[in-house]
Amino acid sequence: GQSLEQPSEVTAVEGAIVQINCTYQTSGFYGLSWYQQHDGGAPTFLSYNALDGLEETGRFSSFLSRSDSYGYLLLQELQMKDSASYFCAVRGTGGFKTIFGAGTRLFVKA
Amino acid sequence: DADVTQTPRNRITKTGKRIMLECSQTKGHDRMYWYRQDPGLGLRLIYYSFDVKDINKGEISDGYSVSRQAQAKFSLSLESAIPNQTALYFCATSDSTSGGNNEQFFGPGTRLTVL
Numbered sequence: 001g002q003s004l005e006q007p008s009e010v011t012a013v014e015g016a017i018v019q020i021n022c023t024y025q026t027s028g029f030y031g032l033s034w035y036q037q038h039d040g041g042a043p044t045f046l047s048y049n050a051l052d053g054l055e056e057t058g059r060f061s062s063f064l065s066r067s068d069s070y071g072y073l074l075l076q077e078l079q080m081k082d083s084a085s086y087f088c089a090v091r092g093t094g095g096f097k098t099i100f101g102a103g104t105r106l107f108v109k110a
Numbered sequence: 111d112a113d114v115t116q117t118p119r120n121r122i123t124k125t126g127k128r129i130m131l132e133c134s135q136t137k138g139h140d141r142m143y144w145y146r147q148d149p150g151l152g153l154r155l156i157y158y159s160f161d162v163k164d165i166n167k168g169e170i171s172d173g174y175s176v177s178r179q180a181q182a183k184f185s186l187s188l189e190s191a192i193p194n195q196t197a198l199y200f201c202a203t204s205d206s207t208s209g210g211n212n213e214q215f216f217g218p219g220t221r222l223t224v225l
Contacts, residue, residue, distance in 0.1 A: 008150070031211065042200060042218055043153065048211035087152055091212050097168060098212060100145075102152040 002026045004101035011107045020073045022088035030091040032071045038084045083108045114217035122223045129188045133201030141204045142184040146197040191224045
């Protein structure tokens with residue numbers, strides 16, 4: 001089967017750096033995605049890694065190690081508006097569908 | 111105008127009733143998905159469709175059915191609603207020609223309560 005593990009909650013202060021980890025187990029692997037969801041809102045796409053290494057998009061970066069079945073989302077210069085839930089998601093080869101993790105709730109404090 | 115719309119946005123119904131949730135998109139995407147979200151469980155895939163003639167079960171399809179009436183429309187039905195189907199339901203779309211990242215675009219969600 002497929003499963004993803006990520007911490008349920010992370011707290012950090014404004015201006016700091018936070019890393020949200022994700023480990024996965026899948027039957028086949030195409031890529032690891034990250035989504036952000038604010039309370040009451042819809043998930044929105046942040047990043048996608050198909051190959052090992054770091055992908056940077058502004059204050060957000062995402063890393064993948066396929067050999068370790070592991071990835072992380074790095075948020076720099078945290079702002080209050082970054083308080084949200086963050087989901088990792090894996091696209092496996094079983095029907096090409098995407099499976100989401102349970103989400104990490106990030107609280108940013110002043 | 112929103113690219114992915116869902117109707118209704120909120121619905122309260124009773125056990126045993128038949129319910130249909132509708133999703134429309136103007137993005138021209140070929141792939142559409144239905145997810146449910148429960149607190150602490152993230153998003154779980156109910157059904158997905160890669161084109162009008164393609165329907166596939168997801169992780170939790172029991173108690174649900176879908177219809178892909180056109181490329182732009184994908185509806186989810188609960189034939190006989192039960193209280194543990196109370197959840198937030200999201201429709202999503204993606205484009206098979208987008209370069210492989212399978213970025214999904216979500217609708218605003220439908221909050222369903224089954225009493």
